[in-house]
Amino acid sequence: MEIREIQGYLYFFFILFLTFVLYGYIVHLYRSEKKGERDYEKYGKMALDDELTSPPVEPLDVNEDAKDKRSGK
Amino acid sequence: MQNPAIEYDYTVAKWFSYLAILFGILGMGVGVLIAFQLAFPELNYIFGQYSLFSRLRPIHTNVVAYGFTLSGIWATWYYIGQRVLKVSLKESPFLNGLAKVHFWLYFITALLAVVSLLFRVTTSKEYAQFEWPLDILVVIIWVIWGIGIFGLIGLRREKTLYISMWYFIATFLGVAMLYLFNNMAVPTYLVTGMGDPLHSVSMYAGSNDALVQWWFGHNAVAFVFTVPIIAMIYYFLPKESGQPVYSYKLSLLSFWGLMFVYLWAGGHHLIYSTVPDWMQTMGSIFSVILILPSWGSALNMLLTMKGEWGQLKDSPLIKFMVLASTFYMLSTLEGPIQSIKSVNALAHFTDWIPGHVHDGTLGWVGFMIIAAIMHMAPRFFKREIYSKKLLEAQFWLQTTGIVLYFSSMWIAGITQGMMWRAVDQYGNLAYSFIDTVTVLHPYYTLRAIGGLMYFIGLFMWAYNFYKTMTAARQIEKEPQFASPMAA
Numbered sequence: 001m002e003i004r005e006i007q008g009y010l011y012f013f014f015i016l017f018l019t020f021v022l023y024g025y026i027v028h029l030y031r032s033e034k035k036g037e038r039d040y041e042k043y044g045k046m047a048l049d050d051e052l053t054s055p056p057v058e059p060l061d062v063n064e065d066a067k068d069k070r071s072g073k
Numbered sequence: 074m075q076n077p078a079i080e081y082d083y084t085v086a087k088w089f090s091y092l093a094i095l096f097g098i099l100g101m102g103v104g105v106l107i108a109f110q111l112a113f114p115e116l117n118y119i120f121g122q123y124s125l126f127s128r129l130r131p132i133h134t135n136v137v138a139y140g141f142t143l144s145g146i147w148a149t150w151y152y153i154g155q156r157v158l159k160v161s162l163k164e165s166p167f168l169n170g171l172a173k174v175h176f177w178l179y180f181i182t183a184l185l186a187v188v189s190l191l192f193r194v195t196t197s198k199e200y201a202q203f204e205w206p207l208d209i210l211v212v213i214i215w216v217i218w219g220i221g222i223f224g225l226i227g228l229r230r231e232k233t234l235y236i237s238m239w240y241f242i243a244t245f246l247g248v249a250m251l252y253l254f255n256n257m258a259v260p261t262y263l264v265t266g267m268g269d270p271l272h273s274v275s276m277y278a279g280s281n282d283a284l285v286q287w288w289f290g291h292n293a294v295a296f297v298f299t300v301p302i303i304a305m306i307y308y309f310l311p312k313e314s315g316q317p318v319y320s321y322k323l324s325l326l327s328f329w330g331l332m333f334v335y336l337w338a339g340g341h342h343l344i345y346s347t348v349p350d351w352m353q354t355m356g357s358i359f360s361v362i363l364i365l366p367s368w369g370s371a372l373n374m375l376l377t378m379k380g381e382w383g384q385l386k387d388s389p390l391i392k393f394m395v396l397a398s399t400f401y402m403l404s405t406l407e408g409p410i411q412s413i414k415s416v417n418a419l420a421h422f423t424d425w426i427p428g429h430v431h432d433g434t435l436g437w438v439g440f441m442i443i444a445a446i447m448h449m450a451p452r453f454f455k456r457e458i459y460s461k462k463l464l465e466a467q468f469w470l471q472t473t474g475i476v477l478y479f480s481s482m483w484i485a486g487i488t489q490g491m492m493w494r495a496v497d498q499y500g501n502l503a504y505s506f507i508d509t510v511t512v513l514h515p516y517y518t519l520r521a522i523g524g525l526m527y528f529i530g531l532f533m534w535a536y537n538f539y540k541t542m543t544a545a546r547q548i549e550k551e552p553q554f555a556s557p558m559a560a
Contacts, residue, residue, distance in 0.1 A: 008351050015337070015355075022326075022333055029322050040325070044317030046235040047308050048554075050156040052080060058232040 081155045082162040083453050085172040089148035090446045090453070092180065094535050096140030097439075099187075101531060103133040105524045112517035123191060131202050132190050137434065138200065138297055140183055145442035146244065146301040147175070147218070152449050153237050153308045154222070158229035168224045175217045182210040194271050198286055200293050201255050205273045208256045215252070219245050236324045240304030243332060247296035255289035280347045284340075291339035298434060300331070302397075302441050303370050309445050310374055310394045314384055315554035319376035323369055330366030334359050341412035344421065353414070360412035367405035374398040389464040390556060393444035396472065400436025404429065419494065424513070424520075425486025432479040435471070435527055443467075443534055450541045451556045457548055458558035459540035463533055471530035477523030485516035 032038045046057050110116045110126050117125050151172060155161055162169040186207055189195075195202040203211065222245055226234070234242075258273035277285050311318055318324055340348065340356020375398055378384065384391045407429045411420045420426065447464065451457055458464065492512065495503035548557060 004349065008349070011351075011355070018333055022329055025329055026326050029325060033322070040321045041317075042321075043233055043235065044311065044321045046157050046231060046233070047237070047311045048315065048317055050159065050312075051551075052159060052161055054159070056159055056231040060230060060232040 079161050079163060081152075082169060083152065083449070085162070085169075085176050086148050086151035086449065087453050088176050089144045089151065090449065090538075092176075092183075093141055093144035093148055093442060093446060094531075094538060096136055096144055096183070097442075098528075098531050098535065100133055100136030100141050101524070101528050103129050103136065105521065105528045107133055108517070108521035108524045112514060112521050128191065128193060131195060132187060134200060135190060135202060136187060138293070139186070142297055142301075142438055142442065143179075145438075145445065146297075146305075147179070148449070149305050149308075149442075149445050150218075150222075150241055150301075152452075153304070154225050154241065157231065157235035157238060157308065158225055159231045160225060160228045162225075165224065165228060168221055168228075171217055171221055171224070175214065175221060178210070178217065179214050182207065182214060185210070189271075196256075196258065196273060196275070198255070198275065200290050201252075201286070203256075204271045205256075205258055205260050206271065208252075208258075211252065215245070215249055219249070235308070236318070236321065236328065237304040237308045239325075239328050240300050240307065243328075244296050244301040244304070247292060247300065247336075251289045251292050251296065255285055283343055283346065284348055284352075287342035288336075288339040291342055292336060294433075295331075295335040298438050299335075299367075299401075302401075302438050303331075305441050305445050306374055306394060306398060307370075309441075309448050310377055310391075310398075313388070313390050313394065313444075313448055313555060314378060314381055316377050316379075316381055319373050319379060323373045327366045327369030327373065330369060331363075334363045334366060338363055338412070341417070344412070344414055344417045357412050357414055357417075361409045364405060364409050368402060371398045371402040371405070384555075388555060389461060389468050389558075390444050390448055392465075392468050393440045393447075396468075397437050397440035397444065400432055400440065400475070404433035404437060407432070419490040420486060423486035423489040423493075424482045424516070425490070428479045428482025428486055431482070432475060435475045435478065439527070440471070446538065447534070447541075448556050450538055451548065451558075452551050454542050454545075455548055455551070456541055456545040458556055459537050459545040461558040461560055463537050464558065467530045467533040467537070470533070471527045474523040474526030474528075474530065477526065478520050481516040481519035481523065485513045485520070488512060488516075 029040065033040055042057055049057070106116065106124070107126050107129050110129075122128065151162070162172060186203055189204065189207060190202060194204050196204055222242060226238070257276040259276060260270070260273045261268050262270040262272065275282050307318060307324060337359040338356055340352045341360045342356075344353045344357065346353075375395065378391070378395060385395055410416055411425065411429060447458060489509050492504045492509045493502075497503055546559060
């Protein structure tokens with residue numbers, strides 16, 4: 001088998017693999033919302049309520065203390 | 074509560090907005106001139122060799138893509154980035170300073186780029202014409218932007234990155250990869266000690282060069298004209314209309330769908346050329362599949378307006394954005410059709426292609442940047458938009474201009490393709506090249522008039538923006554949703 005032919009097959013199977021990954025992601029999104037693990041739709045609010053003073057939709061826990069200090073809480 | 078002294082810093086967003094207007098007028102002004110040159114060739118000589126079509130065409134494409142569009146992208150990035158991450162640039166003097174360096178270095182590089190093209194310093198690779206010293210500057214600018222993006226993300230208060238952020242990050246990564254690989258070149262003077270120090274030779278040759286070039290060329294459309302513009306519409310349409318994105322999940326899967334498919338579609342530029350046949354076929358197939366994620370985003374935007382269509386009548390900004398989204402749908406249906414092999418046999422090298430490009434760039438990219446900057450203007454200057462009537466008039470003038478542009482190019486392109494292929498009963502070509510030119514003249518004139526209408530609209534935009542900045546009625550506080558505008 002020529003290198004070009006091998007490239008062609010590799011390309012095809014790689015695409016097939018990525019297609020499975022993409023569909024897997026879609027299933028993951030809907031399943032985790034159905035199970036109540038995450039609510040993706042609430043993130044839409046990030047564009048609407050985006051003042052510096054508005055509470056974050058999902059605050060960053062890790063360095064919340066540092067943020068509080070910086071903003072003078 | 075946060076410290077009331079801290080607020081968003083719009084300085085750099087403002088600067089990039091001014092630049093978007095400036096480069097919009099420059100790039101599209103050159104575009105109108107070269108459109109008239111195609112209809113009336115004597116216009117080629119108005120400034121001697123400097124006004125020849127071949128000299129000006131790269132200036133038109135580069136200034137519009139890398140001047141107008143990139144400025145628009147960065148104006149909106151320095152606005153949206155702060156807002157959806159809920160962090161002000163004022164909180165980090167380093168990132169704020171870096172943003173200013175970003176602006177000035179970009180401005181200088183852009184001017185050098187225009188001058189270099191005017192003096193025909195070019196690699197002759199379409200949309201990648203800049204010679205190696207400019208490429209190095211571009212890389213530095215890009216790295217600075219990257220530090221800006223990830224630096225701001227590091228300071229964020231919002232844990233999850235809003236969908237627009239994903240698209241901005243994809244723009245950064247996509248262009249970085251494409252630009253580096255396609256512009257790999259050997260500066261000839263440094264290697265041989267002879268010739269022009271600015272000259273370089275591509276590291277790829279023959280069909281490989283073509284493949285890399287169109288992998289780049291097509292994805293420059295993806296990561297400059299599509300991905301960051303989607304970042305804009307996902308923020309500005311919900312914000313201006315007060316409606317959250319119709320489906321956030323759809324926005325996520327359209328994102329990954331687009332990332333997955335777009336990078337493979339470039340092969341459609343090389344159909345019936347010397348690249349392997351399976352590559353051409355895959356290029357066609359991926360282009361057709363590309364309809365799905367593109368329409369996913371566009372429909373998501375249109376559905377965001379569900380139950381709120383009254384706003385389309387009342388707000389010129391909503392008009393601009395909804396029509397931008399509609400032009401995106403038109404363009405992403407037209408492109409895949411053109412990349413089907415049998416259609417491509419007719420469409421390739423004809424005027425249908427620039428027709429397709431322009432309903433995307435004028436309708437989708439242009440309208441979205443215009444709307445974004447006019448949405449930001451009242452927030453920048455704490456004044457209402459100077460004139461709603463002028464904005465409405467601009468919308469209708471430019472929309473008519475776009476329709477004239479693409480409809481004339483559809484007719485011209487298909488006519489041209491049919492005439493090139495026509496043969497008599499013995500297989501001899503039925504027409505010579507000049508026969509097509511004669512037939513196409515009225516359509517070229519119409520196209521130039523359409524372009525001129527869009528160009529006049531840009532001055533209305535610039536005037537409205539300037540008056541908003543200087544003379545419009547002041548507002549007490551930043552509007553939450555719909556931008557206030559005087560009748």
